[in-house]
Amino acid sequence: MKRLFIIFLWIILMIATIVIWTYSYQSSHEEAYVPVSNLSETYIIPSEEGVFKRSEYALEYAEMPIDKKHQRNLNTYYKNRAFYGAPPSIPHAVAERNMGGNSCLKCHENGGYVDKYNAYAPVTPHPEKVNCRQCHVPQKTQSLFVATNWTRTTGAAVGNKALLTSPPIIPHQIQFRENCLSCHAGPGAPKEIRTTHPNRVNCRQCHVINDKNVSEIGVFKRATKE
């Protein structure tokens, strides 16, 4: 009995030695690597993350020819909104009793030409807000019920830049507008604000937010001692 126990113990020890040796031998042959899985844990400032949301399409946008016959412009863009920044109304028929989501995203997630509306579908900056019709509603009437003194506001002027070839400032807020390429690239973008360089991707590297016209900013004078 005692001898059996010693043999058993010896076998266990042998197995343990083999396992440990093999393990340490194999790990000594491992190649150097970068722990890629940790990269996804890098903290990205949420308001800056959106800039890269559609960057996988940037090169495609850069190479797309301009379809001059079907371009939108800022005039019609503003007209479809009750006020600046309001959710645009839906200018086409939609299936009733349908909250949106997948049915709207078929056209509005990536855009593209829609024959029956004779236009390119604008890309939504917020595909994650799937309940589209919570905010977007079709227009039921073109005329007012009662006259009011309401006037529609438009956006700030475009082309506000320090020098002729400087990057123009971003004249609007970034909140809810993090996803630059959705509005500024591709055939669905209003022609005045369709960028010539969607491929530069990191828009906020060069374009800064400012709500002042260049003319309102005084001449820079270096502070000197009196």
Ligand code: HEC
């Ligand atoms: C068959 C494709 C298609 C589907 C499905 C579709 N749309 Fe559209 N949508 C378009 C096109 C094309 C335009 C541009 C129309 C124009 O410029 O005349 C447009 C325009 C819009 C606009 C105006 C955008 C702007 O900037 O003025 C809104 C809002 C909109 N759609 C919301 C929706 C919602 C919400 C749904 C789902 C209930 C939906 N759409 C389903 C193709 C589609």
Ligand code: HEC
């Ligand atoms: C919480 C409210 C809300 C929801 C939900 C919502 N939107 Fe919007 N949407 C807005 C607002 C507000 C704007 C105007 C954004 C601006 O001008 O900065 C807008 C703008 C748009 C535009 C025009 C982008 C442009 O060029 O200005 C499209 C297209 C659009 N939404 C489609 C959709 C679709 C499709 C869905 C559903 C998947 C959806 N939206 C869900 C509020 C919403």
Ligand code: HEC
């Ligand atoms: C919801 C659509 C939308 C989104 C998203 C959006 N913009 Fe804009 N952008 C506009 C509109 C519309 C204008 C025209 C001025 C206005 O209405 O405020 C504009 C104007 C600009 C201009 C001025 C262009 C010129 O010629 O002067 C710059 C630069 C700009 N945006 C950069 C950006 C950057 C960078 C982002 C991403 C952080 C962004 N935009 C996101 C709609 C958008």
Ligand code: HEC
């Ligand atoms: C490397 C710097 C740089 C980056 C990055 C950059 N831009 Fe620009 N952008 C410029 C300059 C410079 C101009 C002025 C060009 C001119 O007037 O010839 C400009 C002009 C614009 C205009 C006015 C129309 C036009 O194209 O001339 C818009 C809109 C615009 N940029 C949007 C964007 C968007 C959206 C992004 C991100 C995809 C972006 N930019 C990334 C430097 C940059």
